[in-house]
Amino acid sequence: MSEQVQERAAATLDMLRAALHAHHGRIALVSSFGTESAVLLDMVARIDRALPVMFLDTGKLFPDTIAYRNALIARLRLHDVRTIRPDPAHLAELDPEGALFGRDPDLCCTIRKTMPLDAALEGFEAWISGRKRTQSDQRARILPIETGPDGRTIVNPLHDWERTDIDAYFAARRLPRHPLESEGFPSIGCATCTRRVRPGEPPRAGRWSGTSKTECGIFLDRAGQAA
Amino acid sequence: MADRDVIQLSRNEDIKARSDFLRGTLVEELGQQALGGLTEDGGQLVKFHGMYVQDDRDLRPERAKRKLDRAYSFMARLRIPAGVLTPRQYLALNRIADERANGTIRVTTRQTVQFHGIIKSNVRAALQAIDAALLDTIAACGDVNRNVISTANPYLSRAHAEAAEAARVLSAHFLPRTGAWREVFIGDERVLGGEPEAEPIYGATYLPRKFKIAIAVPPSNDVDVFAHDLSYIAIVENGVIAGYNVVVGGGMGATHGETETYPRVGDVIGYCPADRLIESAEAVLTTQRDFGDRTNRKHARLKYTIDTHGLDWFRAEVDRRMSAPLEPARAFTFEGNHDRLGWSTDAEGHHHLTLHIVNGRIADRSDARLKSALAAIAALPGFIDTGALVMTTNQNIIIARANDAERAAIDAILAEHGVSQDVSRLAEGAMACVALPTCGLALAESERYLPTLVGKIDGILADHGLAEQKITIRMTGCPNGCARPYIAEIGLVGRNPGKYNLMLGGAADGARLNTVYRENAGEAEILAALEPVIAAYARDRLPGEGFGDYTRRAGIV
Numbered sequence: 133m134s135e136q137v138q139e140r141a142a143a144t145l146d147m148l149r150a151a152l153h154a155h156h157g158r159i160a161l162v163s164s165f166g167t168e169s170a171v172l173l174d175m176v177a178r179i180d181r182a183l184p185v186m187f188l189d190t191g192k193l194f195p196d197t198i199a200y201r202n203a204l205i206a207r208l209r210l211h212d213v214r215t216i217r218p219d220p221a222h223l224a225e226l227d228p229e230g231a232l233f234g235r236d237p238d239l240c241c242t243i244r245k246t247m248p249l250d251a252a253l254e255g256f257e258a259w260i261s262g263r264k265r266t267q268s269d270q271r272a273r274i275l276p277i278e279t280g281p282d283g284r285t286i287v288n289p290l291h292d293w294e295r296t297d298i299d300a301y302f303a304a305r306r307l308p309r310h311p312l313e314s315e316g317f318p319s320i321g322c323a324t325c326t327r328r329v330r331p332g333e334p335p336r337a338g339r340w341s342g343t344s345k346t347e348c349g350i351f352l353d354r355a356g357q358a359a
Numbered sequence: 360m361a362d363r364d365v366i367q368l369s370r371n372e373d374i375k376a377r378s379d380f381l382r383g384t385l386v387e388e389l390g391q392q393a394l395g396g397l398t399e400d401g402g403q404l405v406k407f408h409g410m411y412v413q414d415d416r417d418l419r420p421e422r423a424k425r426k427l428d429r430a431y432s433f434m435a436r437l438r439i440p441a442g443v444l445t446p447r448q449y450l451a452l453n454r455i456a457d458e459r460a461n462g463t464i465r466v467t468t469r470q471t472v473q474f475h476g477i478i479k480s481n482v483r484a485a486l487q488a489i490d491a492a493l494l495d496t497i498a499a500c501g502d503v504n505r506n507v508i509s510t511a512n513p514y515l516s517r518a519h520a521e522a523a524e525a526a527r528v529l530s531a532h533f534l535p536r537t538g539a540w541r542e543v544f545i546g547d548e549r550v551l552g553g554e555p556e557a558e559p560i561y562g563a564t565y566l567p568r569k570f571k572i573a574i575a576v577p578p579s580n581d582v583d584v585f586a587h588d589l590s591y592i593a594i595v596e597n598g599v600i601a602g603y604n605v606v607v608g609g610g611m612g613a614t615h616g617e618t619e620t621y622p623r624v625g626d627v628i629g630y631c632p633a634d635r636l637i638e639s640a641e642a643v644l645t646t647q648r649d650f651g652d653r654t655n656r657k658h659a660r661l662k663y664t665i666d667t668h669g670l671d672w673f674r675a676e677v678d679r680r681m682s683a684p685l686e687p688a689r690a691f692t693f694e695g696n697h698d699r700l701g702w703s704t705d706a707e708g709h710h711h712l713t714l715h716i717v718n719g720r721i722a723d724r725s726d727a728r729l730k731s732a733l734a735a736i737a738a739l740p741g742f743i744d745t746g747a748l749v750m751t752t753n754q755n756i757i758i759a760r761a762n763d764a765e766r767a768a769i770d771a772i773l774a775e776h777g778v779s780q781d782v783s784r785l786a787e788g789a790m791a792c793v794a795l796p797t798c799g800l801a802l803a804e805s806e807r808y809l810p811t812l813v814g815k816i817d818g819i820l821a822d823h824g825l826a827e828q829k830i831t832i833r834m835t836g837c838p839n840g841c842a843r844p845y846i847a848e849i850g851l852v853g854r855n856p857g858k859y860n861l862m863l864g865g866a867a868d869g870a871r872l873n874t875v876y877r878e879n880a881g882e883a884e885i886l887a888a889l890e891p892v893i894a895a896y897a898r899d900r901l902p903g904e905g906f907g908d909y910t911r912r913a914g915i916v
Contacts, residue, residue, distance in 0.1 A: 189519075195445040195747045195760070202440075203493035205531050215524055220517055220598045230707035285388070308493060311447050312744070323745045 137300040144289045145175055147276065148260070151287045152180060155258040160184040162249065162259050162350070165201040166320045170297050170307040172262045172290065177208040185213040186259070187253050188350075190244035191223075192233065192322035196311045216252045218244045232335075233324045237340055241348040243323075249316060249350050250282055258285035263351070264293050267319075268336050270346055273311045321348065369656050374400050375502070375564045380537035381407045389543070395431030395479055407503060407565070408540050409436045409496025410482070413475070416435045417796040433477040434797060435460075435485060436499035440530035441509045441523035442470030442750035444494075446737035449748045451492035453734045456721075459485035465729065466719035467795060469571070470508040470582075470750045473500065483813050486544040497540045502566045504644065506531035508582050509574040510593075511698065511713075512753040514759050515705055521600045522593055523762025525636055529572055532637050533560060534645065560641065560648075567651030568659035571610075571646060573752075574603070580693040582752045583869040585624040586843045588661040589643045594630065594689045603634040604688045605639055607673065608665040611840025614657055615802075615854060622845035623662040624872055627789055628674045642680035646673065658904045693868040697788050697829060698753045700780065702766065710766040712758040714773075715782055718806045732776035733758075736769050754790055777883045783817045784829050786810070790843070794836025794853065801836030803853025807836045812851075812882065819890050823897035830906045831865065843871050847891070848907035850870030854879045861885050862891065864916040867905040874916040 152159060161176055163169045163185050176183050186203060205213050222243040226232060253259060259280075265272050280286040290298075302309065312320055313339040316328035318335035329338040336346065374383070383404045388397045396412040397405060405412065414429035422430060422748035437452075445454070452472060456464045477485050487497060499506055505531040513523035536558050541547040558565070573582040573590040584590035584606050591603035622642065631639040647661045650668065655904030665673045678684035700713045716729065723730045736758060737743060742765045749757040761769055773780075792798070794805035820826055833847035844850035846869045855892030858879045865873040877888045896909045912914050 145615065175512075189520075189524075194744060196447060196744070197442070198443070199445045202527055202531075206495065206497070206534060209530075209534075209536065217517070217520075222599075228706070271631070288865050296634060308491075315744075 134300055136299075137297050137304070140293065140297055141301060144274075145178065146341075147287070147289050148172075148175055150181055151260065151277075151289070152183065155256075155285070157246055159254050160186050160253065160256050161258065162188075162261055163188045164188070164262075164320070165204060165310075167310045167313045167318055168264075168290075169262055170204055170253040171293075171298055171301050172260065173204055173208055173210065174305050174307055175289070176260075177210060181332050182211045185210055186248055186249065187215050188245050189211065189215045189217050190322050191218060191230070192244065192324045194320065194323045195313060200308070200310050207308070214252065216248045218248050219251075224248065235277055237325060237343060237345055238349065241357075244332075246349045246354070250354075252306065253282070253284060256284065256288060260287045260289065261351070262288050262290050263288050266294050268334070270347060283321060283349065286351075296358075362727075367656060368653050371403055371502070371656060371657075372564055372653050374403050376849060378404055379821055380558065380563065381535065381539040382537075382543065384700045385539075385543045389479065392480060392496055402598065405433075407498060407501030408544065409499035409501075409536065410434060410588060411436075411500060411799070413797045413799055415476075415796050416801075418800075420867045431479070432461075432475070432797075433479065433482050434473055434475050435477055435489075436467065436473040436484075436494050436506075437489065437494055437822050438455060438499045438506050438530065438534075439471040439494065439750065439849050440507045441513060441526040442511060442752075443513060443523060444748045445737075446743040446746050446748060446769070448494060449737045450734060450743075451488060452494075453730065453737070455485055455488045456730075459488065463720060463722040465720065466716055466754045467504045468751050468752055468754060468792075470511070470752050472505045473499075477794070483544055483836045485544075486702065487546075487723045490541075498533075500569075502568055502570075503561065504530070504566075504570045504572060504784065505569065506530070507572045507574070508752050510576040510579050510581055512711055512749050512759055513711060514711065514747065514749075515703075516576075518593060518595045519599050521633075522576050525591070525600070525633075526572075526574055530639055532640070535561065535565070536667045538854075545613060554782070559647065559911050562648070562701065564653075566644070566648055568656060570647065572640065572660065575693070576600075578694040579692045580696045580868050581698055582872075583696055583843050583846060585870055586611055586846055586888070587625065588647070589640060590625055591636070592611050592627075592639045592691050592839050594691065600633050602630055602689075603636060603639075604630050604683060604691060605643070606668075607643055607677075608662045610660045611663040611843050611845050612660065613838045613840065613845075615838050617657065620657050620838060620869050622872055623666070624846065624870065626665075626670055628670070628677070630688050631681075631685055635681070635683075638681055639685065642677045645652075645680060646676045650676075657802060690761050692780065693870065694832065695867050696753075696830070696869040698755050700755070700787055707761070708762075710763070712761070712769060713751070713765075714756050714758060714778075715787060716755050717782075717786070717810055718789075720806065721756075727778050728776040729778050732772050734774070736774045739765055739768055739772075741765055742769075753788075780910075782826055783813070783820075784876060785817050785832060786813050788829055788831045789813050790833045790847075792835045792841040796835060799838055801853065803836050803856055803859060805834045805836035805842070805853065809851075815882070815886055816849075819886065819893050823894055826899055827892065828906065829867070831869075834859070843869075847873060848905065848910075849873075851885070857881050859885065861888060862916075863907070865907045868906060871907070871911075873907065876916050 383502040388401045411434045460474035472528040484781040507526040509522040509526040513520040571587040573587045575584045590606040606625040613620040680708040747759040791805040794801035831847045832849040833850040851859040861877040863876045912913040
């Protein structure tokens with residue numbers, strides 16, 4: 133590991149330790165088990181393998197994401213990965229045929245991600261996210277610690293990490309890559325709303341491609357969303 | 360204390376205790392290429408890492424004549440909770456079979472796959488390729504919790520998805536914590552100076568014997584919940600799993616001529632809410648850890664612990680280890696333990712094909728190139744990203760999550776490769792273990808012989824107008840029971856080359872043991888014994904009555 137990444141990793145681990153201490157028992161990691169998720173998962177495993185990890189299984193994920201999750205849980209010995217699923221009543225009412233993503237992707241994300249996450253975080257006062265400033269214009273100004281739209285504290289330990297830091301950390305810790313990354317998917321969400329990225333496109337260009345949507349909604353204001 | 364001093368623990372207990380958390384001398388032994396196998400102790404330890412040392416028994420006489428050592432190779436079994444593989448993982452396994460094993464993939468009764476014929480110099484490369492495919496072989500064999508199985512196809516419904524997830528969670532929870540697998544086979548360095556290594560659940564000597572967990576989603580009992588140490592029957596409310604009935608003490612293995620060993624069907628001991636699944640499993644597993652018989656490996660499974668101490672004692676001990684006792688069991692109904700073959704379509708329009716695989720062997724034969732067909736299907740554009748391949752506990756494979764176009768392409772590929780699904784009803788419900796030539800325990804043929812016998816019984820069934828009748832027939836080459844023969848409607852257990860115990864009277868849903876009807880019988884005797892029973896069944900059965908139920912009612916067994 134280069135000196136710069138070593139320092140950055142050490143600082144990030146300190147920040148994580150402080151957050152876990154400050155919100156002891158009331159903090160969770162929210163992870164998509166996507167292409168860069170292994171960094172935070174590995175750091176969490178180095179501090180506290182029993183930290184709750186929330187994984188949103190929308191029912192529309194790539195099977196490779198589930199396989200990657202399973203492998204990371206086994207390898208990092210994560211003890212409490214919670215698979216969060218949509219409320220079947222919401223699906224029955226709003227998306228009985230599973231085709232809502234095509235008609236109203238915002239509503240689809242609301243019932244498959246935002247509402248289940250809000251319910252799962254009941255009783256928690258803070259959560260950890262893997263967002264980085266370099267991921268998109270929208271994420272360029274995130275702070276290390278913010279108050280999220282759900283009123284909870286959001287900790288962003290990787291806020292200042294760059295692509296090269298991520299790669300160096302993966303290599304140094306011998307972490308496995310998401311199987312779809314080398315297949316042209318630098319950012320991975322649901323199979324229905326993620327396409328391969330073409331050379332030269334930004335990493336999140338494959339998310340909700342062809343729409344103005346850039347975020348699923350868990351980081352957006354809850355106002356105006358379907359109840 | 361005096362009593363304690365004279366207890367003679369089984370030899371394996373000493374091997375485990377001295378192994379430094381399953382390391383032993385495996386690294387050194389793997390490096391010794393002059394010997395094709397391992398030492399006796401190494402052979403016991405390597406099971407915990409998912410492997411058996413085997414040899415080609417067909418070649419034994421010739422090699423002995425030429426004063427050659429046995430033709431050793433390794434069998435490697437994967438840990439695949441709920442049997443789900445992505446197409447990319449399947450393609451990786453397909454390559455490993457060709458490059459490192461005997462060119463075939465074997466689907467097992469525990470919803471996983473195993474490779475045969477891996478020579479010693481290929482073991483590490485095979486396991487490293489398995490690791491690169493995000494899979495492992497940890498605890499697939501040995502005195503630990505084995506691969507956790509669940510009613511097949513998580514993509515069928517929400518409850519099925521939750522059952523598969525529960526299988527994954529249980530598998531991860533009971534995964535040995537030792538870093539031995541990665542150090543010995545993958546080449547990771549032992550982490551020094553970190554937290555001291557320990558097995559918080561198992562302890563340094565793991566379990567007295569293997570431990571098997573299954574989860575069923577009624578009305579399917581494809582996993583045979585009554586045949587495992589610990590099983591869960593999902594109780595579904597409003598489309599989600601509210602909780603589980605807990606079944607304990609099933610187990611198939613026995614030894615010929617030793618009456619203190621026997622197959623046993625599990626008992627339902629209560630109900631636990633879904634959020635206490637792990638707690639209940641840990642209570643059952645640790646009770647067995649603490650009270651299981653570590654002096655006699657033939658008497659060490661949970662079923663004997665329960666029969667030694669009594670079911671009431673066992674239930675009380677489990678309750679004592681939980682935050683709240685088990686609740687009274689809920690009502691449930693099973694319809695059968697077969698797979699439903701062919702295409703089905705779920706509520707979201709995805710198609711799933713349950714493909715019959717003769718005795719789970721994925722291979723290319725001159726008339727049917729199944730292995731090539733499955734590889735071509737897994738590589739289909741689109742399907743490779745969003746599809747899945749799911750093993751079933753009946754040793755079949757489900758090609759899951761195809762859209763309309765992919766379904767047509769899959770049908771075309773199967774036809775091109777000569778893979779027919781036109782099999783008899785009896786063959787659909789037939790299951791055999793591997794046995795000869797690779798399994799060291801086999802006393803008689805199984806996988807290589809059952810299709811022949813099924814063909815002959817098919818003839819008898821057809822003569823009596825029963826060609827469309829579903830009957831469960833299962834064969835094993837020894838009494839250890841890998842294909843769960845003791846709960847089949849027709850069970851066959853190998854005694855000697857060409858000779859089997861014929862058993863009748865199992866239930867169509869797997870809830871009842873069968874009874875020996877003929878001992879040590881050859882093919883002619885088996886067919887002669889079955890013919891009049893089948894004739895009587897055709898004549899006297901009640902509407903809807905299964906073959907096993909009939910043989911009981913008629914007093915045949």
